[in-house]
Amino acid sequence: MNLILPYFKKNIDKILLGVVCMILVDGAQILIPQIIKKAVDTLAQSRMDPSALMAQSAVIFALAIAMALLRYVWRVLLMGSARDVETGLRGQLFSHILNLSPRFFDQTRTGDIMSHATSDINHVRMAFGFGIIVLVDTLLMGGATLGIMILTHPKLTLLSMLPMPFLIYFTKILGRKMHDFHKTAQESLSMLTEMVRESFFGIRVIKVFNFEPAADKKLALAAGDYFTRNLKRAVVTALLKPLMIFFFNLSTLVIIGYGGVLVMEQQLTPGELVAFLQYMGLLAWPAIAIGWMINLYQRGMASLKRIGTLLEARPEIMGSDDPARRAGLKGDMVFENACFEYTAAVPVLSDISLAVKPGMPVGITGPPGSGKTSLVQLIAGLYPLTKGRLLIDGRDIGEFQPNDLRRQINFMSQEPFLFSGTLKENILMGRDIKGPDLDRIINICDLARTIDRMPDKLDTVVGERGVTLSGGQKQRLALARTLAAPAPVTILDDPVSQLDIDTAQKVMAGITAEFKKMSPCPSLIIISHRLSALAECERIFILDNGRITDQGRHEDLIRTSRYYRKTFNIQQFEKEAAAHE
Numbered sequence: 001m002n003l004i005l006p007y008f009k010k011n012i013d014k015i016l017l018g019v020v021c022m023i024l025v026d027g028a029q030i031l032i033p034q035i036i037k038k039a040v041d042t043l044a045q046s047r048m049d050p051s052a053l054m055a056q057s058a059v060i061f062a063l064a065i066a067m068a069l070l071r072y073v074w075r076v077l078l079m080g081s082a083r084d085v086e087t088g089l090r091g092q093l094f095s096h097i098l099n100l101s102p103r104f105f106d107q108t109r110t111g112d113i114m115s116h117a118t119s120d121i122n123h124v125r126m127a128f129g130f131g132i133i134v135l136v137d138t139l140l141m142g143g144a145t146l147g148i149m150i151l152t153h154p155k156l157t158l159l160s161m162l163p164m165p166f167l168i169y170f171t172k173i174l175g176r177k178m179h180d181f182h183k184t185a186q187e188s189l190s191m192l193t194e195m196v197r198e199s200f201f202g203i204r205v206i207k208v209f210n211f212e213p214a215a216d217k218k219l220a221l222a223a224g225d226y227f228t229r230n231l232k233r234a235v236v237t238a239l240l241k242p243l244m245i246f247f248f249n250l251s252t253l254v255i256i257g258y259g260g261v262l263v264m265e266q267q268l269t270p271g272e273l274v275a276f277l278q279y280m281g282l283l284a285w286p287a288i289a290i291g292w293m294i295n296l297y298q299r300g301m302a303s304l305k306r307i308g309t310l311l312e313a314r315p316e317i318m319g320s321d322d323p324a325r326r327a328g329l330k331g332d333m334v335f336e337n338a339c340f341e342y343t344a345a346v347p348v349l350s351d352i353s354l355a356v357k358p359g360m361p362v363g364i365t366g367p368p369g370s371g372k373t374s375l376v377q378l379i380a381g382l383y384p385l386t387k388g389r390l391l392i393d394g395r396d397i398g399e400f401q402p403n404d405l406r407r408q409i410n411f412m413s414q415e416p417f418l419f420s421g422t423l424k425e426n427i428l429m430g431r432d433i434k435g436p437d438l439d440r441i442i443n444i445c446d447l448a449r450t451i452d453r454m455p456d457k458l459d460t461v462v463g464e465r466g467v468t469l470s471g472g473q474k475q476r477l478a479l480a481r482t483l484a485a486p487a488p489v490t491i492l493d494d495p496v497s498q499l500d501i502d503t504a505q506k507v508m509a510g511i512t513a514e515f516k517k518m519s520p521c522p523s524l525i526i527i528s529h530r531l532s533a534l535a536e537c538e539r540i541f542i543l544d545n546g547r548i549t550d551q552g553r554h555e556d557l558i559r560t561s562r563y564y565r566k567t568f569n570i571q572q573f574e575k576e577a578a579a580h581e
Contacts, residue, residue: 004128004304007088011081018077019136021070026141028063028070030148033278035060041271074133082129089121093307101316102382106342110197115190116310120303123182127293127300134286134293142286145279152272152279156262160254160280163247170243174236175294181233182299186306188226195222240294248284255280315402316384329408329488330393331358331523333379338388340374348374349546352388358488359521361512363534363554365564366543372527373414375543376491379525381405410490414497414527416478418469423460427481472498476507483511486518493527501532501574508533531568540564 039056097113149157199206199215206215255276262268333356340349349371356362364372377383378390381402390397418426462469469477475498482492496504515524526534534540535554542550542561550561557564
């Protein structure tokens with residue numbers, strides 16, 4: 001409940017005004033049976049007064065108009081407040097998820113997150129909005145109606161209430177079942193959502209391998225499981241209203257049977273009996289609403305618990321809020337016996353010790369799975385070290401706020417991801433850049449050979465995930481995005497793996513030359529299997545099985561490292577073979 005309390009306080013004025021309108025509507029509803037009682041008693045006594053009947057009808061009509069207007073107002077105010085809860089929770093959840101560590105996304109299905117952000121928040125909104133409505137109607141209209149019925153005839157009221165304990169008992173049992181079935185149905189919905197998302201994301205693989213029948217079968221099983229679980233919830237929900245109607249019809253039967261006897265014995269007037277029936281009808285809404293609310297409450301609490309669990313997740317790296325520690329980076333980085341593992345007892349990096357100085361291009365290479373990407377992800381603060389230290393400008397990386405740190409690091413990921421939009425939008429990523437800075441970006445695009453063959457240059461639409469681009473074009477666009485804004489540290493993770501050898505050499509030569517012109521010269525780390533891309537680096541580190549096995553300059557490693565020499569010779573042979581084709 002603490003999650004929605006701030007939104008309740010924020011909208012307290014709207015809620016109070018809405019409640020006042022509800023009270024006026026309920027008061028009018030309670031008043032109408034009294035007017036009808038007088039009219040019926042007048043007719044029963046054969047004292048027909050057309051003017052009095054017209055006046056009573058006019059009052060009922062005026063009350064109906066007032067009720068309609070006031071009901072519209074309280075619906076806007078109360079349900080609008082519930083919508084504000086929905087909007088706030090969804091924004092809070094999205095912002096929170098954006099700040100979580102990559103390890104959270106490694107361990108959590110996207111379908112679960114999407115289910116939390118859509119279905120669960122809708123259930124919370126319904127529980128919040130209708131919760132206030134049912135609370136007011138139950139306490140005010142239910143209490144006032146019951147009071148008037150007792151004052152009219154206590155014994156008749158008591159007899160008419162006899163079915164109610166049975167209704168409460170069955171409602172309690174069904175409410176418990178509803179909570180359990182809703183939880184399992186939401187979990188099944190998460191799995192189904194994730195399966196659909198995954199299928200659409202990998203639609204090209206499904207088509208190429210003719211996996212459509214297998215995908216259909218898998219989805220049908222998941223949909224069937226969700227249907228079965230949801231059907232159990234629907235059965236319980238469907239039982240509530242018929243049970244309520246049944247017990248209220250029993251109460252109505254008691255009123256008509258015993259009340260009719262009282263009218264014949266002149267212990268009750270015909271008008272009072274009609275009013276009594278109408279009050280029983282009014283009492284039906286709070287009772288039915290309670291059952292409905294139990295349904296919504298059980299769903300809302302289950303969903304709120306799921307959302308709360310997600311919001312309790314915390315980033316692994318929190319950093320320090322000390323403003324004195326937010327100074328700009330120089331780019332001096334030192335690993336001291338650093339170790340890292342994604343899961344316990346499965347080491348990825350062991351005893352890494354290396355230094356990166358500002359203005360000194362550093363290269364990292366090694367066999368696939370040797371820990372190269374994991375190493376640079378530690379620099380960007382995406383994962384915490386398991387052991388050892390990483391010092392940046394002489395300070396432990398744990399002292400930096402992750403966002404402040406990443407703002408000063410340009411990081412090109414190994415797997416380029418593009419958003420739906422134009423080349424320019426993908427490069428700028430929301431930055432408002434004009435004039436000389438835009439000219440520089442165009443120059444960077446030329447270096448990365450991003451726009452040379454694009455039909456509309458920077459305004460070319462790339463489609464969702466860059467679907468209209470080749471792998472090499474995606475990689476060059478991601479490279480241009482990384483280099484668009486200068487930063488003290490630039491990390492390029494396999495930036496030319498999908499380019500041909502000639503293009504890769506030209507791109508890397510242009511980038512290296514561009515970096516040397518910068519003042520002060522930033523720290524540059526390049527990960528690549530293409531050793532020609534590392535030729536200009538001041539220091540090259542070779543990783544194998546999470547350890548540094550060799551280091552030195554390009555020329556030195558060709559002589560001293562068997563792995564480096566063998567890899568270089570193979571790549572030279574491929575280059576010569578390509579030149580002769």
